[in-house]
Amino acid sequence: MKKSLRKQIIRDRVLYLMLLPTFLYFLIFHVWPIFEMRLAFYDYRIIGDNIFVGWKHFKTLFSTPAFYTIIKNTLIISFMKIVLFFPFPVMFALALNELRSGVFRKGVQIISYLPHFLSWVVIAGIWYEFLSPSSGLVMDIVSAFGGERTNLLTNKNSILWVLFASSTWRSMGWDSIVYLSAILGIETSLYEAARMDGASRLQIIWYLILPALAGSMVTVLILNVGFVMSAGYDQILNFSNDAVLSRVDILDTYVYRIGLLQGQYSFATAANLFKGAIGTIMILLTHFTSKKLTGHGAW
Amino acid sequence: MKKFKKISIGMILLRAVMLLVALTMLIPILNLLAKSISNPANVPSMKGYQIWPSGFDLIHYQLIFRNQVVWTALKNSLFVTIVGVIFNILFTTSAAYALTRPNLVGKRAIMVFLIIMMIFEPGIIQEYFVMKDIHLLDNLWSMVFYRTVSVYNLILLMRFFSETPEALLEAAKIDGAGHVRILFEIFLPINKAPILTVGMFYAVYRWNEFFHSSIFLSSRGNTVLQVFLRQFVVEGDTTALSALGTIDLSSISITSLRAATIIITMVPILLLYPLILKYYTGDVLSGGVKE
Structure with a gap:
């Protein structure tokens, strides 16, 4: 043997x-x-x-008040990007499906997948101009309705919504693909049966398509929760500034700043290891939960 | 009759909403393009929705391409992307091939190892120190080796490789072909589409990478385009402009200069985009219910 x-x-x-x-x-x-x-x-x-x-550096870490702000920021931004964002690609896929084939539908798809392939540096560049108080489209519209032109990027109360909007702008189209292919997998005979029974379009969506998407929806939601500790540093590095740092500073940017920029290597590594440990547990937990519930895991 | 009318109103509304969504994605990009090719004197008065240029002037592109730093950054980005993707494909395909051969001793252990690698990312500080220890700091090869294999892409490729019919291999084996020949002469041609897809994902990732590049590559001679763009557009550092030499800053528009830099950085992605659509989203794009 x-x-x-x-x-x-x-x-x-x-x-x-x-x-x-x-x-x-x-x-x-x-x-x-x-x-x-x-x-x-x-x-x-x-x-x-x-x-x-x-454990010295971990003890210091847990007794640093800033650390809790950073955890809070990370969780809030993750919540927005995972839970609040979640319905958008689903609705987008449903809407695309209602458009049926044709040039219009194809055009919308081609445009909506594009932002996914742009770097966050490029997207930030585009959004800086898009949100520019003096010449941007958003403030042009706001002022047309009698509002005041403000800089949303340097406003503590709006920056989180800028992060949310720009990440939705980037991912809504691309993330709808998984749902769209699930819709394509539905047997044509089911549609015919539903139509024979006199089901309206909304009824078909509610009773036929949404149940068919349930599996994918659960998988996506659970697996995304696994990444709760990384709220997307590559986006935040490009959208943060001194005025809003207290709201958008997350674990990854904190490690980068106090570690590589300020040279507190050991302390920053402790923070990084904490993030890695919790992150790993979350990914494993969500993977096995999803695998058990839906049969699809992260790998 | 009433029901029919209701549906078509819904359809119009739906189309209107989808048009709005698409325009929200498209207009900011076209607006930048328009500003980049407009006459600098007209740019300050251009509106955010304006997708056509106001006057036509390519001066900003001329200025950018007269800047030596841009050429260096462009050359470096292309080097890292092209050489990097070659490494990506060689490593990933050969590993995917080996791991999909039946009865490979230790396959399970190797997969567990790879999945641990996927879940637990090393910290940025230690990645920096390791690059320092192997003397690759401020060397473009650091970015070629960084992310040479993505476990996610490897697993994606393994799924396709394991579907390759065994019968094809038997014939080759009888001919006495070794594994390397089988990989290159049978697997690569059959799996052209998935390998291209994975290659494009790698290429997009490499072209767009800015964070590790900004940490590993410190000197100006080794900067890449995304890092240059970040310094100029995001951090508002206009010292790069000094390389432009003696130009009258009042005769140009910084907004247009930024816009042009963004557009230039997007071009390679736009060139790859049709291929991505064809190979990856082919079925959802051409799909829809056949009626």
């Missing part, structure tokens, strides 16, 4: 060689840095060995 196992491995040696580059990549650029995150338990020294300090 053992001998045949070895024989198999020798027989497949080329296959292992083919896996080697991928394995080496993860070892150097993934496993090694993760291993180095043990710095969270040490004091960083520029010269000489780091000093082991146990």
Whole structure:
């Protein structure tokens, strides 16, 4: 038995060689840095060995009031991007489906998928102009209705809605694809049966299409909750400014700022490790929940 | 009769709403395009909905392309994207092939390892230190090696590879073809569409990456386009303009200059976009209920 196992491995040696580059990549650029995150338990020294300090940095972290603000910000922004955003792609897919085939529908689809492929730097550039108090479309409309031109990007009360709107703008179309393909999977005979029974379009949506989408909806919602600890730093880095930092500072931007910009490596690593640990638990939890409920997991 | 009328009003409303959604996505982009090619003197008075240029002037594009930093950044972005995607495809396809061969000893353990890699991301501070330790800081190769394999894309490819009919392989094996030949001569041609799809996802990711680039690549000679754009547009740093030499700043529009930089950064994505639509969203795009 053992001998045949070895024989198999020798027989497949080329296959292992083919896996080697991928394995080496993860070892150097993934496993090694993760291993180095043990710095969270040490004091960083520029010269000489780091000093082991146990949970010191975590204790400091949990007694820092700013840390709780950052957790709160992360959770609020995640909630907006996961729960509030959730109905938009569903409604968009339903609406697209009602349009049936044709140039108009295709045009809407082509336009709505595009923002997903733009970087957050480009999107921020577009939105800065879009929201510009002096020349942007949004403020042009506001002032046409008698409102006052303001800068929504530097306003603490509006910045979260700017984040929400821009991320909906970017993802609504693309995220509707999963629902649209689920709709395409519905048997044509079911539609015919429903029509024979005299069902209206709204009734078809409510009693036939929405139940068919339930599985995908549960999967998407649960799996997105797994990413609750990452509220999208690449967006926030491009939309934050000093005026609104207290509202949009999340775990990732905090780690970046106090770690790489201010050089508090150990402390920032502790925050990062905390985020990674909770994040991993959440992803595993949501994966297995979703797998059990819907048969579809994150991988 | 009344019911029929009700439905068509609903249909008009629906179309109106969808048109509005599409315009919300399109107008800001077209507005930027219009401002980038307008006469600088007219730009300050242009409205947010204006999607046609006010006067025509390519001076902002000329200015940008006269800037050496832009050429360097463009060249670097292309290098990282093209070389990076070649590595992406080579690593991902060979791993996907090996992992979909039947009876591979240790497959389960390897998959568990890969999934752990997918779930637990290393921290940015340690990624920086590792790049420093292997002397790749401020070297474009750091960004080529960064994200060489995405487990998500690997699993996506494995799904397609495992559907390749075994009968095809048997014939090749009888001919005495090795794994490398089977991969290149049978798997790659058959799975052209999924490999292209994965390649495009990698390419878009690489072109759009700005965060790690801004951390790993510190010198101006190694900057990439997204980082340049971020400094200029998001952080409002106009020192890059000094490289433009002796120009009269009052004769140009900073808004247009920003707009033109954004448009230039978008161009490669727009060029790839038709392929993405064709290969990835093909069925939902051409779909719809056949009537």
